[in-house]
Amino acid sequence: MLISALVLALAGTGLGTWAADTWPWPKERYCWGAWEEDSGPGFLGDEAFGEDDDGARTSEETAPTRQRPTGSCELTIAGDYKSRHDGDEVSIRQQVSVTYGPVPKAAEDRLAMVQDGFLGGDMVPLPDGLPGTVNGGGGLLVLPKSCDTPDGRPTVVTMDASGTYASGPSYSQNDPADLGGAQQAAVLLVAAANRGMAAAGCEPDEPLRVSSPVYDLPGNPEDIYGASEDVCGIRGLSLGTEDITDQTGAVTRDLQTCSVRGDGVPYLQLAMVAQPRLVAVFDGIAGERPVARGWRGTGSLGEDHAIVRADCAGRPTTFLMGASTDPDHLAAFANAAAARLGCAPIAPEGAAR
Incomplete structure (x- = not known):
């Protein structure tokens, strides 16, 4: 009688939904x-565990503070089970990692x-x-x-998903x-950034928001089997090699990217960055002299x-190259990007020949 009365009382207050297993x-x-x-997304729900009814989702995190404005969080999904399809032992390990903190001081580290992590041909500008x-x-x-830090370095929030499936x-x-x-x-990235800024005491008056769709989706990777000419659609960008895959990323006033892979590893990464706050990430590491005789900047x-x-x-504009050490590659890309933006060439005539 007491239990029945309790159920009715909970139902009457709107709290009896447990009876429907909710x-x-x-x-x-x-x-x-x-x-x-x-x-x-799926990594926050039960579908992340696949067939595993006993999977686990755990997290480790350190929030930024006013005194120590750096932080990290890592969400891990793990499960081990026997496949219902073929009986094999299956193991899943997945992570979503977020970092909050200033960009490194050293140029190569930055x-x-x-550049290596977030300016590839498969990235698009945030909306x-x-x-x-x-x-x-x-x-x-x-x-x-x-x-920003007292020495002027911007603070960034990064997010990266990784994981393996073994059977x-x-x-x-x-x-x-x-x-x-x-x-x-x-x-997800902006939500983490808002929380991080609030914890560090540097949040803006209004939280950052994503209200528009992501545009400028990158093109599909394209295999190049002959001598490579006009890689990533950039006139004059020739790599003189075969069997590579290029991917053209964003091509906007603020950002242009291109990635080339050979045998599954990075062969060339190129980026033009003109968005003011993204440009600020590279402040202080371009030196005080031209990269070579006749180059601008x-x-x-x-x-x-x-x-x-x-x-x-x-506008201050940054041109970046990774993986390759050939200045002709950078010259061809920088001049093509500059022409598209309507400004003077970056490298002297003949530098990309």
Whole structure:
């Protein structure tokens, strides 16, 4: 009688939904409270575990603070089960990692982090004028100037999905966590950034928002079997090699990217960046001299990266190259991008021959 009365009382107050197996247990929240369990993309729901009814979702995180404005969070999905299809032992391990903090001081470290990770041909600009890039596997967002370090370095939030799927004793493949596509990834990235800024005490008056669709989707990778000419659609960009794959990314006033792979590894990465806050990521590392005789602006050629900073159509613009060490590749790309933007060539005539 007492139990029946309790059920009726709960139902009368709207709390009896547990009887339909929908008891409102509090949802887990992740990444400084930015993401809620069972909301949005697959990695936050039960579908992340596939056939495994006993999979686990765990998180480790350190929130930024006013005194220490760096932070990280990592959400891990793990499961081991026997496949219902063939009986093989299956193991899944997936991660979604977010970092909050200033870009590195050292030029090579900064270029490796930003250019190698977030300026490839498969990235697109964030919508709504947000300074950064995104794809279905992660992204980078440059935070407002209020979050800069005392020495002027911008603070960025990055997100990256990774993972593996293994079946039986010998089969394994990359199987990144499902972020739900570039649009949903942008929403996740911005949500984490807002929480991080609030914790660090540098949030803007209004939170950042993603309200527009992601545009400028990159083209599909294209295989090139003959001598490579006009790679990524850039006139004069010839690599003089065969069996490569190029991918043309964003081509906008603020951003242009191109990636080339050979035998599955990076062969050439090129980027033009003119969005002011994204350009600020590369402040202070282009040096004070031209990259070579006759080049405009300042820059340097390193072992793994090259950078040139020059004025283009009235805006400071950065031209980047990774993987290749051939200045002719950078010259062809920079001059083509400059012509598209309506400004003077970056490299002297004949530099890309």
